[in-house]
Structures are given as C-alpha cells and as structure tokens.
Amino acid sequence: xxxxxxxxxxxxxxxxxxxxxxxxxxxxxxxxxxxxxxxxxxxxxxxxxxxxxxxxxxxxxxxxxxxxxxxxxxxxxxxxxxxxxxxxxxxxxxxxxxxxxxxxxxxxxxxxxxxxxxxxxxxxxxxxx
Amino acid sequence: xxxxxxxxxxxxxxxxxxxxxxxxxxxxxxxxxxxxxxxxxxxxxxxxxxxxxxxxxxxxxxxxxxxxxxxxxxxxxxxxxxxxxxxxxxxxxxxxxxxxxxxxxxxxxxxxxxxxxxxxxxxxxxxxxxxxx
Numbered sequence: 001x002x003x004x005x006x007x008x009x010x011x012x013x014x015x016x017x018x019x020x021x022x023x024x025x026x027x028x029x030x031x032x033x034x035x036x037x038x039x040x041x042x043x044x045x046x047x048x049x050x051x052x053x054x055x056x057x058x059x060x061x062x063x064x065x066x067x068x069x070x071x072x073x074x075x076x077x078x079x080x081x082x083x084x085x086x087x088x089x090x091x092x093x094x095x096x097x098x099x100x101x102x103x104x105x106x107x108x109x110x111x112x113x114x115x116x117x118x119x120x121x122x123x124x125x126x127x128x129x
Numbered sequence: 130x131x132x133x134x135x136x137x138x139x140x141x142x143x144x145x146x147x148x149x150x151x152x153x154x155x156x157x158x159x160x161x162x163x164x165x166x167x168x169x170x171x172x173x174x175x176x177x178x179x180x181x182x183x184x185x186x187x188x189x190x191x192x193x194x195x196x197x198x199x200x201x202x203x204x205x206x207x208x209x210x211x212x213x214x215x216x217x218x219x220x221x222x223x224x225x226x227x228x229x230x231x232x233x234x235x236x237x238x239x240x241x242x243x244x245x246x247x248x249x250x251x252x253x254x255x256x257x258x259x260x261x262x
Contacts, residue, residue: 022142054167056174085167093235094221
C-alpha cells in the first residue's frame with residue numbers, strides 16, 4: 001500500500017500532500033505521523049496542502065485529528081498553503097478547523113513552530129516580510 | 130438538456146477519488162469558476178462517501194447540462210437502508226456513522242440545487258447541481 005513521505009527537518013516533521021488522497025491513505029498518514037512524532041521527538045509538524053484542490057470533511061477531520069494528537073505529544077502542527085477556494089469551501093461546509101494552526105506558506109509555517117532554527121539550519125534567512 | 134452521462138460505481142475509497150476527478154473534468158469543461166468548481170467537487174466528495182459508508186455502495190451519474198442554464202449535475206444512488214428522518218439527517222452534527230455529520234447539510238450549502246429522495250429499506254438518491262453564473 002502506498003504512503004505519503006514524512007521528512008524530518010531539524011526538530012520538525014514535514015509532510016507535503018501531493019496526491020488526491022483516498023480515505024485509507026489519509027488514515028495511514030495520520031498513523032504514520034503519530035509514530036514519527038514519538039520516534040523523532042518532533043516538536044512541530046508542518047503539513048503542506050498547497051497541492052490539494054479540495055479538502056472535504058474527511059480530510060478536514062484528519063488534519064484536526066493530527067493537530068490534536070500531536071498537541072498531546074507536545075508537538076505543534078501547522079497547516080500551510082491552503083488555497084483560497086479551499087478555505088472558502090471549508091467555511092461553507094461548516095469546518096473552520098478549530099485548533100489547527102495555519103500559515104500562508106512553508107517558510108512562515110516553519111517560523112511558527114521554530115523547526116529549522118532549533119536545528120541550527122536557519123542560516124539567517126532574515127528577509128521574511 | 131443533459132448531454133452524455135458518465136456513470137461511475139462507488140464501491141471503494143478509490144471510486145470516491147474517481148468521482149471527484151470526473152466531476153472536476155466536467156466542471157472545468159463547462160467553465161465553472163474555480164470557487165464553484167471547488168464547492169461542487171467537495172459536495173460530490175461528501176456525497177460519494179455517504180453512498181459508500183451509509184448506502185453500502187452505489188453509483189454516481191455525472192452529466193453536463195446545456196441550455197438556459199449551463200452547469201454540472203451529479204446524481205448519487207444507493208440501495209442501502211435509506212434515511213428515516215431526512216430533516217434530521219440534514220442537520221449539522223447529525224451522523225449515523227462515525228463521521229462528524231457535516232456530510233449532507235454541508236454538501237447542500239455548497240451547491241445551487243439539492244434534492245434528496247429516500248425510501249427506508251430501499252435506498253437513497255441525492256441530486257446536486259451547480260450552475261454557471
């Protein structure tokens with residue numbers, strides 16, 4: 001069965017969702033991430049959904065679950081790159097994703113969880129607007 | 130007048146993905162705006178999953194409508210247990226499965242036309258459409 005790769009950057013985990021996920025794949029990602037948070041003692045999880053054309057209630061629930069579980073395991077979750085039309089649709093669907101931190105892009109998301117700097121890899125990229 | 134209809138089975142999670150992709154193709158062809166496309170595809174995804182989870186599988190008919198109004202219509206049919214209380218099922222937060230219950234009520238808000246017919250013991254048919262404006 002296929003799975004979505006989880007990368008480790010400093011003390012953060014990075015997940016880039018690039019496929020139209022079927023439900024089993026989404027569930028598997030949730031399980032894999034939980035395992036990796038503990039395994040790598042991650043302090044943050046960054047989920048890039050910029051390639052996702054839709055987020056329905058199932059995917060929305062998965063994102064909320066990941067955020068809740070990682071919080072209990074002492075890691076922050078930030079969802080980055082949500083497309084504007086996806087945000088509009090989610091709100092109308094009644095899913096405001098409470099408890100899920102968001103950022104416009106991966107750079108800002110990483111800053112929010114301090115993932116890269118914790119590993120000393122930030123290399124002074126201070127040109128953030 | 131509807132044009133050719135794509136009929137897709139809904140018997141697995143992969144089928145739900147295929148329904149989404151086919152609805153996207155139709156919505157793009159007819160020229161729905163990006164927001165309208167996204168709403169229609171999201172609604173179709175919710176309803177396809179309902180067909181799978183609660184209707185014990187079924188199929189979706191996807192058609193382009195040309196005429197005074199141009200748009201995409203999707204009809205979901207299952208021969209599952211049916212819905213005894215439709216108004217209740219359309220209420221946010223209601224679920225008979227393990228979902229959060231945003232499916233039906235949420236899907237209705239995302240489309241222009243929404244119709245649901247259900248016979249207990251015989252099955253459920255949900256029709257949705259989104260029109261080009």
